[in-house]
Amino acid sequence: MDPARLKGIAMINLDDVEEGTRELERAARRGFAGAMITEYPLETRRYDQPEYEPFWAAAEALDMPLSLHTATRRQGKIRGAGERTIRDATSRSTKAFYPALSMCDLIFSGVFERYPRLRVAIVEFELAWAPHVLSTMDYTYRERHEEALYRFKDGVRPSDFFHRNVFLSFQEDAIGIRLRDTIGVDNMMWGSDYPHSESTFPQSRKILAEILAGVPEEEQAKIAGGNTARVYGFDVVQLGKGG
Helix, strand or coil: CCCCCCCCCHHHHHCCHHHHHHHCCCHHHHCCEEEEECCCCHHHHHHCCCHHHHHHHHHCCCCCCEEEECCCCCCCCHHHHHHHHHHHHHHCCCHHHHHHHHHHHHHHHHHHHHHCCEEEEEEEECCCCCCHHHHHHHHHHHCCCCCCCCHHHCCCCCCHHHHHHEEEEECCCCCHCCCCHCCCCHEEEECCCCCCCCCCCCHHHHHHHHHHHCHHHHHHHHHHHHHHHHHHHHCCCHHCCCC
């Protein structure tokens, strides 16, 4: 494996946070570039709970971005597991609901205020869902003080933490590209999802060119690779060699 072009992401189980923190530290020592945790934990152990504080602190200190990856939630039937039902289609069509909950829990409980260098990537959930959530987060924080109990310092809004600490990966979300000014060009990371069946391979360049048609070249460069290089520590010049 060429570490200049390919980096590993560790899979971390947080059923035991202390054990999960030790595993994160071990992954960092072994050269992994980040770690994947469940997109949505058990309802009684959501990410607003104080038990996760040592893990967030370790991820920040180790400079290990965390990923909330699709199809990893810890409650109920995971899409595609066991007998197929109509609910698989329902789950796929609404899959961004669960990482959106986790993201809001992290933001509203002040995790990113306490750990300003902690980065979280919401992986393979596309883009277009985000603007509405950002708007409703800010509205809730501004208008519903009895619900948004944790109050941020210096007039910071929930959406500010999103733009500083959260990244979204996508494959073919042309609508999300049109909403990039709201989402934030610096928060968007394209991926082909090779070798899965929904991958854009072997037409990735063609599909990406169509999706990014009309987008300024500087923004295209960020979305297609620059942001990913920045988050995971790739050398952009090295990535450009050989296409």
